[in-house]
Amino acid sequence: MPDWITVVIKSISLLVILFFMTKLLGTKHMSKMNVFEYISGIVLGGIVAIHTIDPDKNISYAIIAMVIWFVIPFSFEKISLKSKSFRDFTQGKSTVFIQDGKIMEDNLKKAGYSTDDLLEKLRDRDIFLASDVEFAVLEPNGSLNVLPKKENRPLTAKDLGIKVAPEKQPQTVIMDGKVIHESLANLNLNLNWLETELEKLNVSLENVFLGQADTNGNLYVDLYDDKIVVPQPAETEMLLATMKKCQADLELFMLATDNDQTKAMYKKNSQKLQKAIDLVEPFLQ
DSSP states (O other): OOHHHHHHHHHHHHHHHHHHHHHHHOGGGGSSOOHHHHHHHHHHHHHHHHHHHOTTSOHHHHHHHHHHHHHHHHHHHHHHHHOHHHHHHHHOOOEEEEETTEEOHHHHHHTTOOHHHHHHHHHHTTOOOGGGEEEEEEOTTSOEEEEEOGGGSOOOTTTTTOOOOOOOOOEEEEETTEEOHHHHHHTTOOHHHHHHHHHHHTOOGGGEEEEEEOTTSOEEEEESOTTSOOOOOOHHHHHHHHHHHHHHHHHHHHHHOOOHHHHHHHHHHHHHHHHHHHHHHHHHO
């Protein structure tokens, strides 16, 4: 058999084996890796490369070596899930770099980080002043997680005392011009609703590259034809604005009349409408 055919067969075989090994190890190993996972990845890649380019090497040796380097990290991963001390030994511990707004110089030195390295990591998180940080920790995978000081954090609805409705994950209901019925069912919607919304936007299903729906029943679409401008749904905002306008009109009518009975009627209905607005506003924002 010619050498090039041997190389092709060995390459495909080892690639398939490596693919299934990676799938068995899980998606965690495809994200940021710790030191042990990094070493295992390099070794497995090296085994495949060496036995692929050399047609004289026995492929069975490569398979044995790959199985060993698969079993070791796989076993370590299972043991780590049950033992924290073993997990700390194989994966490492988190290192605090900033505590209560103060830089921990000794921890920086132990981790082999300079001040420039710390500032670079902070800039990656859009923080340019170390004094803006309350707490920062270096994770075993090399990422730096930062907690800014309270005055430097973005405002949230909780900070402002605003009640907001729980929100579910938006669903992709159209992809490449095809309807995804499972996503529609997740939102308790159906094909008739989708067709009606597309008619409102004056677009055809075949021209939709991507369509997503939220929990409020709003449909957002991206078309194949980028020259067509699609209006964004604003029904919920319009409903809330209309309710507030009606409530304001009732108050104006109350102030405009001199009849005590009519004034009391306008006031009562204005208060009822205000209660309704307070109830539905979190769902319409």
